[in-house]
Amino acid sequence: MSGGNAGEANERNGGNAGEGSGGYGGNGIEVEGLVREFKKGPRAVDGIDLRVKPGEIYGFLGPNGAGKSTTVHMLTTLLPPTAGTARVAGHDIIKEGPAVRDAIGVALQEAALDPFLTAHEHMRLQAGMHGIPKAEARRRGERLIERVGLSEAADRKVGGYSGGMKRRLDLALALVHEPRILFLDEPTTGLDVQSRTALWDEVGRLASSHGVTVFLTTQYLEEADALADRVGIIDDGRIVAEGTPDVLKAEIGRPTVEAAPAEADALERMGAVLERFGQRSPAPQGSAAVRLDAGTGELAEVVRALDAAKIRVANLEIHAPTLDDVFLAKTGKHLEGSADSAAPPTGELEALPA
Amino acid sequence: MSALARTRFARAAWVIAWRQLHRMVIKPTTFLLPSVLMPIFFFVAFAGGLSAVGDAPNFDYPNYTTFQYVFVLMQSAVFGGVFAGFSVAADFESGFVRRMMVATQTRSAMIAGYAIAALGRAILVWVVVTVVALISGAEVSGGAGDLLSIAIIAVFLNIAALLFACGIAMRLRSLQAAPLIQLPAFLLIMTAPVYVPRDLIEGWVHTVSDVNPMTAMLEAGRELIIGDPARTLAAIAIAAGLIAVTVVWARTGLRRAEAAG
Amino acid sequence: MSQIGYLAQRSLTRTLRQPAVVVSSMIFPLFLLAVNASGLSAATDLPDFPTDSYLTFALGLTFMQGALFATMGAGQAIAQDIQGGFFNRLQLTPLRGPALIVGQLSGVALQGAFQAVTYLLVGIAFGADLEAGIAGALLLLALAMLVAVAFGSLGLALGLRTGNGEAVQGAFPLLFVLLFLSSGALPRDLIANDWFQAITTVNPVSYIIEAFRSLLISGWDGEALALGFGCALAVLAAGTFAATAALRTRMART
Ligand SMILES: Nc1ncnc2c1ncn2[C@@H]1O[C@H](COP(=O)(O)OP(=O)(O)O)[C@@H](O)[C@H]1O
Numbered sequence: 109m110s111g112g113n114a115g116e117a118n119e120r121n122g123g124n125a126g127e128g129s130g131g132y133g134g135n136g137i138e139v140e141g142l143v144r145e146f147k148k149g150p151r152a153v154d155g156i157d158l159r160v161k162p163g164e165i166y167g168f169l170g171p172n173g174a175g176k177s178t179t180v181h182m183l184t185t186l187l188p189p190t191a192g193t194a195r196v197a198g199h200d201i202i203k204e205g206p207a208v209r210d211a212i213g214v215a216l217q218e219a220a221l222d223p224f225l226t227a228h229e230h231m232r233l234q235a236g237m238h239g240i241p242k243a244e245a246r247r248r249g250e251r252l253i254e255r256v257g258l259s260e261a262a263d264r265k266v267g268g269y270s271g272g273m274k275r276r277l278d279l280a281l282a283l284v285h286e287p288r289i290l291f292l293d294e295p296t297t298g299l300d301v302q303s304r305t306a307l308w309d310e311v312g313r314l315a316s317s318h319g320v321t322v323f324l325t326t327q328y329l330e331e332a333d334a335l336a337d338r339v340g341i342i343d344d345g346r347i348v349a350e351g352t353p354d355v356l357k358a359e360i361g362r363p364t365v366e367a368a369p370a371e372a373d374a375l376e377r378m379g380a381v382l383e384r385f386g387q388r389s390p391a392p393q394g395s396a397a398v399r400l401d402a403g404t405g406e407l408a409e410v411v412r413a414l415d416a417a418k419i420r421v422a423n424l425e426i427h428a429p430t431l432d433d434v435f436l437a438k439t440g441k442h443l444e445g446s447a448d449s450a451a452p453p454t455g456e457l458e459a460l461p462a
Numbered sequence: 463m464s465a466l467a468r469t470r471f472a473r474a475a476w477v478i479a480w481r482q483l484h485r486m487v488i489k490p491t492t493f494l495l496p497s498v499l500m501p502i503f504f505f506v507a508f509a510g511g512l513s514a515v516g517d518a519p520n521f522d523y524p525n526y527t528t529f530q531y532v533f534v535l536m537q538s539a540v541f542g543g544v545f546a547g548f549s550v551a552a553d554f555e556s557g558f559v560r561r562m563m564v565a566t567q568t569r570s571a572m573i574a575g576y577a578i579a580a581l582g583r584a585i586l587v588w589v590v591v592t593v594v595a596l597i598s599g600a601e602v603s604g605g606a607g608d609l610l611s612i613a614i615i616a617v618f619l620n621i622a623a624l625l626f627a628c629g630i631a632m633r634l635r636s637l638q639a640a641p642l643i644q645l646p647a648f649l650l651i652m653t654a655p656v657y658v659p660r661d662l663i664e665g666w667v668h669t670v671s672d673v674n675p676m677t678a679m680l681e682a683g684r685e686l687i688i689g690d691p692a693r694t695l696a697a698i699a700i701a702a703g704l705i706a707v708t709v710v711w712a713r714t715g716l717r718r719a720e721a722a723g
Numbered sequence: 724m725s726q727i728g729y730l731a732q733r734s735l736t737r738t739l740r741q742p743a744v745v746v747s748s749m750i751f752p753l754f755l756l757a758v759n760a761s762g763l764s765a766a767t768d769l770p771d772f773p774t775d776s777y778l779t780f781a782l783g784l785t786f787m788q789g790a791l792f793a794t795m796g797a798g799q800a801i802a803q804d805i806q807g808g809f810f811n812r813l814q815l816t817p818l819r820g821p822a823l824i825v826g827q828l829s830g831v832a833l834q835g836a837f838q839a840v841t842y843l844l845v846g847i848a849f850g851a852d853l854e855a856g857i858a859g860a861l862l863l864l865a866l867a868m869l870v871a872v873a874f875g876s877l878g879l880a881l882g883l884r885t886g887n888g889e890a891v892q893g894a895f896p897l898l899f900v901l902l903f904l905s906s907g908a909l910p911r912d913l914i915a916n917d918w919f920q921a922i923t924t925v926n927p928v929s930y931i932i933e934a935f936r937s938l939l940i941s942g943w944d945g946e947a948l949a950l951g952f953g954c955a956l957a958v959l960a961a962g963t964f965a966a967t968a969a970l971r972t973r974m975a976r977t
């Protein structure tokens with residue numbers, strides 16, 4: 109039995125390594141003109157092109173209903189595209205489904221687990237479905253369960269797990285066949301801060317020390333910002349912006365200044381002064397805000413101008429641009445879960461919705 | 463399929479079957495008891511309550527308990543497949559099917575897995591039903607070959623029912639499939655010679671039972687169990703034919719499910 | 724009174740708005756009737772079988788079966804009300820417990836009558852006898868309504884106690900056991916198994932079916948009718964008692 113296993117392992121890995129080594133072959137993702145139309149629904153994905161380099165963490169950021177899950181389903185061979193093509197790990201998602209499935213690990217948005225099975229039993233099931241022999245499955249299962257910190261709960265039925273534990277188990281399950289590319293669909297939605305950072309650490313480690321390519325979808329700017337090497341922003345089935353978080357923010361460029369007058373009746377005058385420095389942008393009750401135009405001066409200049417107008421200032425803040433500003437600039441909308449239009453588009457306020 | 467692909471297929475099918483069998487052990491009241499109790503109940507109600515029917519003039523089968531024992535065997539073969547179809551539908555609803563679809567290299571391993579589990583449960587049900595039937599006076603006088611033939615017919619019927627149920631579940635992909643699986647199975651069973659031999663049935667049920675494939679299997683089973691086989695090969699051929707048709711039905715269902723995501 | 728009317732109307736319109744439920748509770752008993760009438764006709768050749776039309780004989784079981792469907796309907800409806808919060812809103816009104824029960828059951832009674840008329844018409848159209856004549860038909864309808872209400876009250880009690888549609892659904896097989904372990908398929912004295920005969924003798928459903936059957940097969944049989952109505956009333960008393968108790972517990976809890 110053990111001899112057979114070794115040969116098998118060779119065929120599994122060797123078979124993959126040889127193919128598609130050109131371009132992004134090995135561990136990359138190449139997507140061209142991907143479209144998915146649902147019969148009684150919208151054009152959920154409307155012509156997407158993207159490339160993910162081997163070992164990269166790609167963050168797919170967009171509001172609810174943008175088409176993130178539909179894209180993931182197509183790339184993981186769960187859903188055939190209406191048009192377009194994609195190669196995942198060098199294999200065509202339409203013609204070479206089995207080879208793609210061998211190379212990828214997937215944790216879907218709904219971590220469908222069996223409430224009657226324990227973590228160990230899930231491992232056994234998942235490994236078996238990938239065709240991994242039992243002894244090998246047990247070894248890998250132990251290791252992965254320990255790695256995601258579920259050793260103590262590993263013999264309890266999953267029905268009693270918390271949301272965070274289920275996500276961690278789902279991640280561990282996705283890794284059981286040592287995939288080279290990992291798809292995570294909103295892995296931290298609904299998690300508490302602690303579980304979220306733990307998961308970020310784990311994903312970061314997978315990419316940096318194991319060379320796993322990660323395709324991750326999220327509704328949270330903060331997550332894309334913190335985790336992704338590169339971000340694609342998707343809205344209504346189209347990618348509206350793409351690049352590293354820093355470059356994207358730099359494109360939007362200018363920071364926002366927000367100020368509140370000490371006397372409420374001075375608000376209008378204050379707004380007028382601020383408008384000399386840029387375009388008005390939404391602000392909370394009792395404050396005014398502008399996005400500074402390129403070429404205008406620094407915060408000090410704004411202060412001087414307000415002073416000259418004899419407006420006493422109660423509060424003055426400057427906000428660096430966030431990915432929500434990028435989203436706003438490209439789509440005219442805020443991201444889901446971010447502050448509503450009356451509030452300023454600041455990173456702090458958008459983080460961690462309850 | 464290469465030898466390796468076959469091994470992997472078998473492993474995947476086995477763990478999927480194992481999951482189903484495992485829950486019968488973990489939660490027998492939900493996942494096992496109904497499928498055991500239902501045939502026992504029918505056996506009691508029919509063999510016990512209707513035994514006088516065996517005394518009707520022209521009822522030429524020797525033993526009414528045996529007559530109903532064979533019916534319940536075949537009925538539990540069908541309902542074993544039906545119950546497994548409910549599991550498939552429930553797994554679509556919970557999203558578990560996606561986990562299987564993305565993990566199995568060859569997706570028909572899913573169907574194979576459900577089929578193995580359904581067969582495993584059916585065998586258990588058959589054992590229980592047989593014990594109950596023997597205790598209550600069913601007469602088994604067929605030889606080993608006859609009994610083997612009955613087993614083959616029942617196993618084929620079970621697999622065909624499962625494939626039919628899978629085909630529906632994979633087309634509807636929700637628990638709304640349940641009545642649509644159950645109703646045809648029920649119609650098939652009830653329009654066969656359930657209570658009396660076919661020539662004693664009057665009216666439209668007689669006409670329907672002439673063309674009902676269940677009839678051939680029931681009649682062959684009833685002949686075999688008393689060691690008086692006449693139409694065994696025909697029954698096995700019909701059962702195999704049902705499998706051939708339902709395999710296509712289940713596979714196209716799987717294709718539909720794959721296309722719908 | 725208007726409260727009762729409102730609840731009865733609501734219970735009925737809701738039933739009618741689910742054609743799948745109405746149709747299946749219509750069709751299924753009729754299908755079984757058709758299968759049994761044809762498949763078990765050989766039983767009429769047994770010595771001492773009371774009629775030579777098995778269809779007439781089996782019709783008694785059909786009326787009983789329809790009533791059992793009404794039971795499930797009533798239990799499901801109240802469970803849905805509880806799960807959906809309608810029940811909580813009701814509690815804020817000055818509605819009294821008995822009114823709630825009577826209102827729900829009136830809807831069940833109407834459904835039961837509607838089903839019974841259908842079964843009777845279909846049965847007669849296919850040649851079933853009705854020995855007791857028009858007056859007998861009216862009495863038969865009265866019994867059908869009473870039985871629907873009686874078993875409906877059991878369903879109501881179950882729904883009120885569990886507050887869960889699935890739990891009510893889970894009780895369905897139990898009702899089938901009552902139905903099958905009765906004298907529904909053969910006259911009691913022709914049941915050959917001693918123990919099966921013993922079960923059917925203590926099963927109240929047997930007597931209700933026999934009362935229906937007496938009107939169809941033998942005309943006016945005071946004893947059979949008294950037993951049938953008596954059993955139905957006993958079930959009604961038990962069901963109403965259980966439903967009232969369950970309602971009181973639920974009211975106290977919320
Ligand atoms: N099976 C389906 N049938 C019809 N419409 C669908 C289906 N799946 C998703 N959609 C629609 O496609 C759009 C994109 O959905 P999805 O990819 O789930 O978005 P996201 O994951 O970004 O929230 C939504 O409008 C959604 O309602």
Ligand SMILES: [Mg+2]
Pocket residue numbers: 173176177178217293294
């Ligand atoms: Mg999604």
